[in-house]
Amino acid sequence: MDIDQDSTSPLHTLRQLAPITIDSEPKLQAWKDRQIEHYIHSNPRSRAAHTEACTYLPGGNTRSNLYHEPFPLTLVSGHDCFVTSLDGDELLDFVGEMTAGIFGHSHPRILNAITEATRNGISLGGCSEKEVQLAKKITERFPSMQRMRFCNSGSEANTLAIAVAINYTGRKKILVFQNGYHGGFLNFGASAPGKSTIPFEWVMARYDDVASVKQAVEDNSDTIAAIIVEPMQGAGGAIPASTDFLQFLRYIATQIGAVLIFDEIITSRLHYHGLQGQHGIDPDMTTIGKYLAGGFPFGAFGGREDIMAIMNPETGFSHSGTFNNNVFALTTAIEAADILEPDVMLRLNSLGYRLKRSLQRLLEDCVPIDVMWVTGFGSVLGIHFGGLFKELLQECFFFFLLNSGIYYRKSGMCSLCIMHTKQHTSRFESAIQAFLQALDEIVRS
Incomplete structure (x- = not known):
């Protein structure tokens, strides 16, 4: 069907679907x-x-x-x-x-950014001014990300955020939610982690269910390092969480001294300040990725200054990655940030x-x-x-x-x-x- 033919005509009234037996x-x-x-x-x-x-x-x-x-x-x-x-x-x-x-396919401004990235060397093996330029733009959108680190995917960002929370709190368990998806090796079904999921010590609760979280916390309050949640489950069915549920997670994480991580890898595209901005809730850490680099592999994780201080190389916590600051992703991410105005x-x-x-x-x-x-x-x-x-x-x-x-x-x-x-x-x-x-x-x- 050609888009210009009948594409804006109103939908016809359908009769009630016959019973499916x-x-x-x-x-x-x-x-x-x-x-x-x-x-x-x-x-x-x-x-x-x-x-x-x-x-x-x-x-x-x-x-x-x-x-x-x-x-x-x-x-x-x-x-x-x-x-x-x-x-x-x-x-x-x-x-x-x-x-x-x-951005769709072959957005002209993204293509121009790619051309720019090829002019001065593709992979320089050193620090880049573009890292700071991009970090400033991300902080403008997500003020809760006071300090941040870049990586190559949302999967990496979530894994590293969990590692930071474990090291920051000295605890081992991570509270997650049924049907949650935090990347190729951090995904959960209705009752158990996926077969490719990293074997951290998982505690699972029902999504958007305060009573279920209360029970999970009651059984594990002294050992939970982090609560990681999608403000809207993506792969789990595009299911948004209620404001009350997310507010309760903020409350209970503070009460038990756990790090609250908002996985905004998908949901950051749903509001200029992410769904944390939509709901008015500041997590301790945020992970982003997917679209941020205009189609190139990219991820970032960040949060409170005192938590992210662990990532300072002087602490001995190593976070390396050949392509963490690759010129392509940084250049296209800066341009992408300028395209996605409110x-x-x-x-x-x-x-x-x-x-x-x-x-x-x-x-x-x-x-x-x-x-x-x-x-x-x-x-x-x-x-x-x-x-x-x-x-x-x-x-x-x-x-x-x-x-x-x-x-x-x-x-x-x-x-x-x-x-x-x-x-x-x-x-x-x-x-x-x-x-x-x-x-x-x-x-x-």
Whole structure:
């Protein structure tokens, strides 16, 4: 569908979705199979690329969250809010590089910054004035980060922040939350850490549940070094925490002498001062990353001056990293900070709120609340399925959108970028409406 055609027209009224019962399963399964067959037929080059990749890479890639059966799309280019597949199809991008792609693809100012970075040496092996320039800009946005250190990813930032908290407090345990995600080796399911998670001494509580935190603290109050929390869970479903919950974490961390760490690697893009600014809560430490360097690997962790003093090399705490202050990331991060002015972030969040409200109205009118719903904050949304056939519906939706020219994550997290407009979000809304119409016809058939 061309964006200029019907992209701003209002959504048609849908009839109430027919009940999805146990008898619906074979119909849904057949529909999914047809969607997958169409996907395979439409993407022969991506299929061949994946087959070759499996010869050298376990699962055919080096990012597990990109994998899905029968094979993921291979992408060759991107511009604005579009990506192009190896098979030549242009898709409207709502993956947004898992929230890191807030600037869209090939933003001209980021490209100019890259060119600048190549002129005076790529990796100098010494201190750089750009480190201080970037630190000043970060402190302006996040005043709680009185002192900071740079690294190469959000995963590194969170791991190092935990290490600082352990050394600062002399304790070992870390309070985390069910379905929390703090990087490739700090992730948690509903009841246990992920298989790749570093074996720190974890204490797990339910997210946005004060009573659960009270119980966890009561059992471990003298041994908790840090509480690390996403103000909105990202990979966990774009689930925002309440202000009351975050305020309680601030209170209880102070009471037991633990370091409160806000993982704002995703949520820092949702308010100019992060969600700590939105809620008016100062954590002891903050971690950031993802989009901050305009698409280049980057992470940072920082906080109170007395806590971060541990990172002074004179203390004997070593924090090295060949690329911690690499010229590319520093140069693009400085330019990225200048692009993301408060009014730019406000416009993007407003676009996200409009999309969320529109989808909520659409779903409320025609879909039972326990079958499909939307969550999120600002420019990051989560689309969820439930009921008898949660996974089956999720698969149908995923392939329906891909086959409709919408690049989307099967997990349901959607990320907008500053290149998106109302025309683009209207196209997304129309694709979801088309899915619901098709679903209703399948169930009724």
